[in-house]
Amino acid sequence: MRSPQSLRNGVGGETPTPSRSPRPTIPSPHDIRFQSTLSVHKLRRFNSLVLLFRVATFVFSLSSFVFMLTNSRSQPRWFDFDASRFVLAANGIVAVYSLVEMVASVWEITTGATLFPEVYQVWFDFGHDQVFAYLLLSADSAGSTLLKTLRDSDTCSNTSAFCVQSDISIALGFAGFLFLSLASLMSGFRVACFLIKGSRFHL
Amino acid sequence: MRSPQSLRNGVGGETPTPSRSPRPTIPSPHDIRFQSTLSVHKLRRFNSLVLLFRVATFVFSLSSFVFMLTNSRSQPRWFDFDASRFVLAANGIVAVYSLVEMVASVWEITTGATLFPEVYQVWFDFGHDQVFAYLLLSADSAGSTLLKTLRDSDTCSNTSAFCVQSDISIALGFAGFLFLSLASLMSGFRVACFLIKGSRFHL
Numbered sequence: 001m002r003s004p005q006s007l008r009n010g011v012g013g014e015t016p017t018p019s020r021s022p023r024p025t026i027p028s029p030h031d032i033r034f035q036s037t038l039s040v041h042k043l044r045r046f047n048s049l050v051l052l053f054r055v056a057t058f059v060f061s062l063s064s065f066v067f068m069l070t071n072s073r074s075q076p077r078w079f080d081f082d083a084s085r086f087v088l089a090a091n092g093i094v095a096v097y098s099l100v101e102m103v104a105s106v107w108e109i110t111t112g113a114t115l116f117p118e119v120y121q122v123w124f125d126f127g128h129d130q131v132f133a134y135l136l137l138s139a140d141s142a143g144s145t146l147l148k149t150l151r152d153s154d155t156c157s158n159t160s161a162f163c164v165q166s167d168i169s170i171a172l173g174f175a176g177f178l179f180l181s182l183a184s185l186m187s188g189f190r191v192a193c194f195l196i197k198g199s200r201f202h203l
Numbered sequence: 204m205r206s207p208q209s210l211r212n213g214v215g216g217e218t219p220t221p222s223r224s225p226r227p228t229i230p231s232p233h234d235i236r237f238q239s240t241l242s243v244h245k246l247r248r249f250n251s252l253v254l255l256f257r258v259a260t261f262v263f264s265l266s267s268f269v270f271m272l273t274n275s276r277s278q279p280r281w282f283d284f285d286a287s288r289f290v291l292a293a294n295g296i297v298a299v300y301s302l303v304e305m306v307a308s309v310w311e312i313t314t315g316a317t318l319f320p321e322v323y324q325v326w327f328d329f330g331h332d333q334v335f336a337y338l339l340l341s342a343d344s345a346g347s348t349l350l351k352t353l354r355d356s357d358t359c360s361n362t363s364a365f366c367v368q369s370d371i372s373i374a375l376g377f378a379g380f381l382f383l384s385l386a387s388l389m390s391g392f393r394v395a396c397f398l399i400k401g402s403r404f405h406l
Binding site: 082083130134137138139141142143144145146148149181185188189192193195196197202 | 285286333337340341342344345346347348349351352384388391392395396398399400405
């Protein structure tokens, strides 16, 4: 597996270069300018899509976090059950992480370079996306099983505010998971590009 | 995004070709032979690793399925709860899928070609790996939350056989999930190779 370090950036603001061939031929200057414009256009679209997924993940997981946190007016409160604590914690972690990734994404769109050195950035993004997507799904599954069990007993009929608000929180958490898993696909593609071509650009 | 269809196979038994450059230069026959031997060696290692993950997933999910299915001697049986039915179904589905993928993997190692046409095979593998990994994790999280709730009530103290056997089944399911997510990383890498280079080989 090749891993040339030639196209690594992180501090400087190099413009993205088109794909390199193993034995370089010499293209005309017109070719280079055309290729480069096309690449910049496609990369901007790719990065904008990633930013969109980040924003959606942030919005949904923050809403889920807030809904669960304010779920303490009626008798069974969110901190009475392990599963609802898990939902709260997972959504909080994902909201903070998405905020950081939004900053990194905006930085990359505006300056054209990654916030950290490229090799760390692509692995950091992909590793955290994968783990946090699994974390969020696991928390939401646990939460919905808890609610199912509470509904079978008579907890939900007595004080239905808790159950309704938990339902909303978990549904928002599932929406956050959906967008996080999409972002995870994109960052996984960037890691694969980095492994194959030595750069996060696929063009 | 380039997607040349030149290296697609599925019926024939072509040997893997080394990476192509946009404007082909003419290497010596010795170069080609050396490159080709190296590629075949590395690809065999990659495919063997995938097969290993498939076998491990199959063994663990089948064991989990059997443990849950035979969990009907004492009073609460596996079909009394939604979550344990979910665990049984998810592990059964993953066991069958892993068996199919094992056959496909052995076929690819022995003949050098994919079972289906390459474009379908890489997307089929990756799509199912992702979805089934999420399915299995969700089922196991639901199952462990159910057991936690049962332990808080007095169901587990009265008839502990059900709870112990469910614990084992869920633990085996988590092990299956671990190997399935590793297989999903490998098949995701093959999809990225296919998108970037037009072939599932990264060499």
